[in-house]
Amino acid sequence: MSEKLYAILIRLYPEHFRRTYGEEALRLVRDRARDEKGLLAAARLWLDLLVDLAVSLPREYSIAPTTPIPAAQGVSGEPSFQLLDERSPNAALLFVAGMFSALLFLACVTAVAHSPIFPTLFRDSHSLQWLVQSNLALARSPVAAPVGEYSFCMIAVRDIPSDSAQPLFTFNFAPPGASGVALIDGKTVQTFGNDEHLSIRADVFAGDHPFALRLDRPAENTSLSTNDDFKYCSPK
Amino acid sequence: MPKRKLDPLPSAAFNILLALAGEDLHGYAIMRQVEEHTCGRVRLGPGTLYGSLQTLLEAELIKELDAGSDPEDSSERRRYYRLTRAGLKVVRSEVEGIAQILRVARAKRLLRGADV
Numbered sequence: 056m057s058e059k060l061y062a063i064l065i066r067l068y069p070e071h072f073r074r075t076y077g078e079e080a081l082r083l084v085r086d087r088a089r090d091e092k093g094l095l096a097a098a099r100l101w102l103d104l105l106v107d108l109a110v111s112l113p114r115e116y117s118i119a120p121t122t123p124i125p126a127a128q129g130v131s132g133e134p135s136f137q138l139l140d141e142r143s144p145n146a147a148l149l150f151v152a153g154m155f156s157a158l159l160f161l162a163c164v165t166a167v168a169h170s171p172i173f174p175t176l177f178r179d180s181h182s183l184q185w186l187v188q189s190n191l192a193l194a195r196s197p198v199a200a201p202v203g204e205y206s207f208c209m210i211a212v213r214d215i216p217s218d219s220a221q222p223l224f225t226f227n228f229a230p231p232g233a234s235g236v237a238l239i240d241g242k243t244v245q246t247f248g249n250d251e252h253l254s255i256r257a258d259v260f261a262g263d264h265p266f267a268l269r270l271d272r273p274a275e276n277t278s279l280s281t282n283d284d285f286k287y288c289s290p291k
Numbered sequence: 292m293p294k295r296k297l298d299p300l301p302s303a304a305f306n307i308l309l310a311l312a313g314e315d316l317h318g319y320a321i322m323r324q325v326e327e328h329t330c331g332r333v334r335l336g337p338g339t340l341y342g343s344l345q346t347l348l349e350a351e352l353i354k355e356l357d358a359g360s361d362p363e364d365s366s367e368r369r370r371y372y373r374l375t376r377a378g379l380k381v382v383r384s385e386v387e388g389i390a391q392i393l394r395v396a397r398a399k400r401l402l403r404g405a406d407v
Contacts, residue, residue, distance in 0.1 A: 061337075068338065075345070079318050079370060080337035086319045107336020115342055 057088040057100060064108060066148040072115050206267040211285040215259045221283065222254035226268070235270040259285075297350050300385055303335055303343045308352060308374060308382035315356060317369040318344070344372060352378030 061084045065077055087100055215223065224237075232251040237244050244257040297304060310316060310324035321344075322335045335343070347353040356371040374382070396402050 065337075072341070072345075076337070076341035080341055082369070083319050083322060083337045083340065087322075103334050103336050107338045111336065111338025111342050115338065 057097065057104075058085045061104060063151060064104070066151070067108070067112060069115050204267060204269045206265065207287055208263055208265050209259075209285045209287055210263050211259045211261050213261050213284060215257075215284050217256045217258045219256070219284070222256050223259065223285070224253075224255040224266070224268075226253040226255075227251065228253070233270045235268065238267045238269070239264050241265070241267075297346060297352075300381065301343065301346075302333070303339050304347055304352075305382065305385055306333055306335070307340070307343055307347060308378055309386075311353060311372055311374040312379065312382055315371045315373045317371050319369075321372070347372075347378065350377075351375055352381055 058081055062081055065073060065080055068077075084100075084104065088097070091097070091100055209223075223239075226233075228251050230251060232249040233253075234248040234250070236246045237253075237255050239257055239259065245253075245255055247253055300308075306325040306329065307321055309328065310321045316324060318337075318340055322340055326334050344353070348355060352375055353372045354375055356373055393402070
């Protein structure tokens with residue numbers, strides 16, 4: 056068992072080392088495994104092998120012979136490719152390397168996904184929820200006006216009439232609701248008072264339109280529904 | 292090809308030379324000898340052992356003998372290594388250096404135990 060596992064690990068060594076000492080190294084492991092019986096001895100053997108691997112592997116690569124390959128040494132000046140190794144890559148080694156790379160990639164993705172900077176780096180800039188949250192944060196900031204205001208742009212994919220089955224926006228405010236005014240293209244399209252549920256309807260032509268919602272107080276737990284006839288975009 | 296360094300003589304290389312002083316040994320026997328004369332403190336792994344053997348071969352401090360048969364398994368042939376004259380000189384020099392250090396340590400009463 057130890058020998059089989061070590062036979063995989065030994066593939067990590069440079070070609071010249073494997074070719075010269077691969078068999079001898081395997082035999083040494085086989086001899087030790089034969090002479091050192093028991094769980095403790097096996098654990099000690101593997102500790103020795105792993106420490107040895109960590110120490111000797113970098114050294115062997117640092118002194119591995121290198122074959123200088125001149126670039127673009129082809130016929131009539133055409134670029135050509137040459138193999139560095141005379142043998143094709145070993146399938147088992149490629150499998151181990153692939154698994155190791157996959158694990159490393161998974162670890163990196165997990166680390167980034169759980170990192171506190173992830174939402175900042177990877178948020179969807181067109182996400183309405185993000186627009187609402189960022190505007191809410193702005194409205195709460197000391198430099199902002201005392202009233203809450205959400206503003207973003209919308210791109211209508213077609214002309215949307217005010218009697219459309221689907222409202223343009225639907226806001227839900229936490230009790231006791233909010234009062235204010237909704238504007239499209241700078242024009243008031245709706246006023247409201249102490250409403251917990253607000254549906255905005257208006258005649259909108261196809262194209263870009265700035266939308267603003269001014270509230271008498273910053274809204275808590277605001278949520279918006281989406282509409283299939285337009286897309287949100289960041290304010291210009 | 293970058294040269295392997297032997298100055299100063301690495302601990303593994305010194306232990307191998309010491310193990311080969313007086314008898315020809317194959318890799319596993321060298322490992323066992325080193326383990327024995329270091330009271331189990333040093334167990335050379337395959338990478339270190341054969342890397343060091345290659346270094347010593349390149350420096351001509353040891354030489355490889357024609358493969359001999361393993362008395363325990365006649366189907367397998369092992370490589371045996373022998374100390375060269377240069378290797379003997381190097382290991383003797385190292386041992387003398389250690390002996391000098393020991394003399395100083397004794398004079399300063401730094402050593403404990405009856406066999407020092």
